[in-house]
């Protein structure tokens with residue numbers, strides 16, 4: 001066993017200053033110290049093993065959520081180099097104590113590091129209560145351990161101690177996030193699983209064993225997707241009416257490997273997902289542009305040569321040609337550049353050329369042999385073009401008509417202040433709750449908009465129907481920032497009149513449905529409202545407990561009730577079936593008063609999640625919807 005010591009040499013002290021910076025401002029390195037940042041630690045570690053797979057040396061990765069809140073990740077790759085590196089220290093030490101060490105001495109073909117996710121293993125180390133490493137290499141187990149980034153194992157002539165013998169090859173990391181840094185230290189298993197599953201789709205040769213050992217959640221799942229992104233498309237389109245089987249293509253151009261898969265379904269939605277070196281490029285980028293541009297050209301060319309578009313006809317727009325399309329474009333780039341606010345936009349110019357060239361070559365070969373598929377795509381484009389022209393007219397009419405009729409139904413109780421940074425609007429389910437809310441509110445800063453029944457399901461309705469809906473019209477006008485949809489973007493978030501848009505619905509299935517319909521509407525037509533954190537869910541209490549002695553207490557979920565029962569014996573319990581059962585004072589205290597209310601911010605860290613959300617929310621099954629809302633509520637900070 002290695003001798004443990006807390007002393008370290010002068011070299012590592014300068015290095016540790018770097019890690020101290022990470023501990024001081026963790027948000028700078030992992031985005032946030034809430035659960036999304038926490039989960040990021042796992043992704044960061046796993047990505048290293050995926051890199052080893054991309055380099056061609058690893059086929060299995062194991063991820064274990066341990067019961068004590070730690071995580072174990074293991075691969076069967078070559079093992080992190082442990083030989084002497086710079087300044088007489090094992091290379092492994094350099095990896096875990098140097099910021100951005102990744103890529104310095106590796107000669108891998110593709111790096112996931114360098115983008116959003118490439119913050120480096122040293123950042124994970126710095127933010128861990130402890131982190132242990134075992135490297136299985138040359139028949140030996142090399143061992144190292146850190147606490148809050150500080151090594152606690154004494155090197156033997158600069159090298160790691162050998163803990164024993166093994167026939168295995170690979171790297172095993174075991175770490176526990178530092179509870180003094182993270183607000184919450186409970187990983188969100190569902191997000192980790194979804195991410196691992198995605199990694200499996202993107203790497204068909206890889207097997208990922210996931211195990212949850214946390215009490216009450218025990219489960220084991222193997223992610224292995226032989227059919228890669230083609231299968232991913234099938235899964236995304238499950239339950240939809242597909243117009244043809246998934247089309248898959250791949251090729252290589254200028255050292256860039258390009259893979260694509262797509263399928264058209266009935267309906268008008270376009271979903272194009274991009275990846276570069278397994279990183280989801282939610283903000284799009286050059287690979288997506290290359291694909292889209294080429295695809296539009298191909299469809300227009302076929303439409304002309306088939307005589308469907310005549311000389312006098314205008315070309316289909318890009319959006320027309322992708323009407324109903326679900327696609328994934330995944331490229332492997334030796335040295336990608338990531339740009340954009342969240343560093344998820346591919347900027348490498350050569351990716352446009354490579355993707356366009358592979359798409360053009362492969363799809364022309366394919367469509368020459370599958371003209372039927374092309375004809376179906378063209379008929380989707382025709383429908384889209386027709387609708388587009390119709391909607392352009394409708395929209396022009398609607399907007400001019402409604403411009404001066406702010407709050408047509410007179411239901412909005414606006415606030416007095418025009419200081420958007422302080423104003424809030426509560427969208428309240430039901431007229432009676434709306435009435436109480438109007439009485440209870442702070443008139444200066446809080447506006448109340450009661451809505452009745454179910455608003456339109458925007459996923460299923462076409463734009464002119466959506467815009468004709470009274471509730472939706474009132475919302476668009478109240479928010480003041482217009483809206484965006486497929487064919488044009490008139491949305492301007494700087495014009496938003498309220499800093500917080502709070503959805504306030506009953507804590508029942510209908511309430512959840514209305515909340516999800518609203519979220520879908522925002523997602524479709526005002527996505528920035530969500531991405532910029534303006535949307536909240538009010539959390540009305542489920543119960544009020546009045547003890548025989550002591551103060552009454554609001555309980556916000558069943559878990560709180562269970563807890564309350566443990567500590568209180570004699571009390572009466574009032575169950576709120578809806579907001580309408582609360583009087584103005586109670587409403588003020590529980591959901592309106594910024595000092596005492598409980599509400600949750602809807603935070604969606606990428607568009608993919610948002611899209612899944614729409615799927616989940618619009619499905620007929622209530623359970624996944626409830627789980628979704630709860631999961632997302634947990635991502636949100638409690639704003640008490």
Ligand code: TSJ
Nearest residue numbers: 045048049052073074075077078080106171173
């Ligand atoms: F398994 C894991 F996810 F926990 C994990 C695996 C975590 C970390 C931080 C690293 C790894 C990892 C690293 N797996 N495999 C490697 N491989 C290398 O670092 C490696 C090995 C050999 C060579 C070489 O050129 O011989 C180069 C590299 C980069």
